[in-house]
Amino acid sequence: MKGNLNDTYTITLDDDVMVHQIIERSTKMKTIGLKDPEELLSRLDDLHPVAVFIDIHLGTGRTGLEILPHLRTAWPFCPILVITGTPAEHSIVKALNSGADDFIRKPLIPDEVDARFKLRMADAAQKAAKEVVEFGDIVIDSAHRTVEGPLGKRFASPIEINLLACLANTEGSIVEKDALKMRCWGQIKVTDNALHRKLHAVRQLLKDISPNVHIETKYGVGFYLKFHGHQQAHLSVAS
Amino acid sequence: MKLALVRDAEPPLVDRPRLKSIKDLGLPGDADGFVKGLLDIFFERAPALMNDLAQALDGRDSHKVEKLAHALKGTAGNLGASRMMHLAERLESLGRSRSLEGEAVQILEALKASYPDTRHELLREYKS
Structure with a gap:
């Protein structure tokens, strides 16, 4: 048909x-x-x-x-x-x-x-x-592919939204590099460079909408989302 | 040899419950010709695939034999043409293991031989 x-x-x-x-x-x-x-x-x-x-x-x-x-x-x-x-x-x-x-x-x-x-x-x-996820002072709307914070609202690509929603969904836990690739691209063959380029783009996007939410890197382990001023006593690893 | 090949597996020509599950997708009495349409696809596709299989076997192209037998297995299986499905599956397996020297030709012959009866049985079940 x-x-x-x-x-x-x-x-x-x-x-x-x-x-x-x-x-x-x-x-x-x-x-x-x-x-x-x-x-x-x-x-x-x-x-x-x-x-x-x-x-x-x-x-x-x-x-x-x-x-x-x-x-x-x-x-x-x-x-x-x-x-x-x-x-x-x-x-x-x-x-x-x-x-x-x-x-x-x-x-x-x-x-x-x-x-x-x-x-x-x-x-x-x-x-x-569950497509609308809140983290700190930002709201990630996967359906409409928008991210909104105190400084404004931005549209993002499907992968950028996926990446951000994935980090936000784990509520500050570290997401391993391969797990992040799998969740965002559906595979782990994606190069580290491609992942870093996307992370860079998402970090830029975050700067535009909130001064308080950042993507942090735990070298050799993975990445996590951090809300400024929010104490993370213990970081667990999400896969 | 031919008989032995069929007797080994001995599945029925047509798996009636499976064919019924497909018939149930159509309107009562197949008013819109949905099931007849599927049968016609099979009647057109199966002989064509068997011809292509014969050529692939002649050319000892095991990859092609595997692919064509896989397609025949699928199209036969969807209508419950069990015997053809099982024979095609064995041919697919021989293609995958690149073992076209042995019984592959006999299996294709058994497939060709079972097609007219399968066609007859499918039409009979369709009308019943």
Whole structure:
């Protein structure tokens, strides 16, 4: 189905159109069916799905598994369910480590597809309810991608918001470097430079909105958010 | 040899409960042709995949055999075409382990042989 981009829809990436149709009927929600991972990558900016179903073994160039981190970056809060027809558990583990939320097995069982879809949608709704996070005198609104403090309000990129929300959610605990990469990009292969560039951008952003909240570095361990004047007697490490 | 290959696994041609779960997705009496549409996709795709598999086997292209057999396994499995699904799965496994020298050709023959009966059974179940 082509789908009207103004409606609510899922995306199904699978080279078998039968799978698109079975998922659409099982979830009772329109799906935009695509066969080629590259096509999905080229349309990331135009598409705003409520959930994504993706065959991880698909593709002659990049596989579904390889594009997962890109999907997670583009749609940080969108449930991603991988479809696998291979018994190898390691591919499922890889997919979950690359940003997927859940998996469904082929042959597809309609009731299972629907149950997993509903479960992940409920999770997403729960996350959305927590999308406004307060820390010290700043408020991070992930849904609207804004950060507001006594000095003003700023918009931020999805990764910047993710990074800040992740640090704020741990309420001052240290977040390890790899854990931060995993939460923000969906993978730990991201270079340290990329992480530091994002941290730099977020530090600049914080300066514009509050003089009291800073990202601190615990060398060799990770990063944490600090509210000026707030005593942190003990720093635990969040992973 | 052919018989032995089928007898080893002995799954039914069509897994009725699985096909029913797909039929239940359609309107009563398949008024909008949803299930017939899926069957038509299978009837078009399965023979094409088996032809491509024959070529890939001739060319000893194990990666291609694995991919094509994986696709056939998926499309057969979705409709509950169990016997074809299991045969395709064995072919996929042989492709993955690059073992095309042994029984791969016989498995493809068994797949081709089971297709007409599978088609007949799927249509019969569809109409029932």
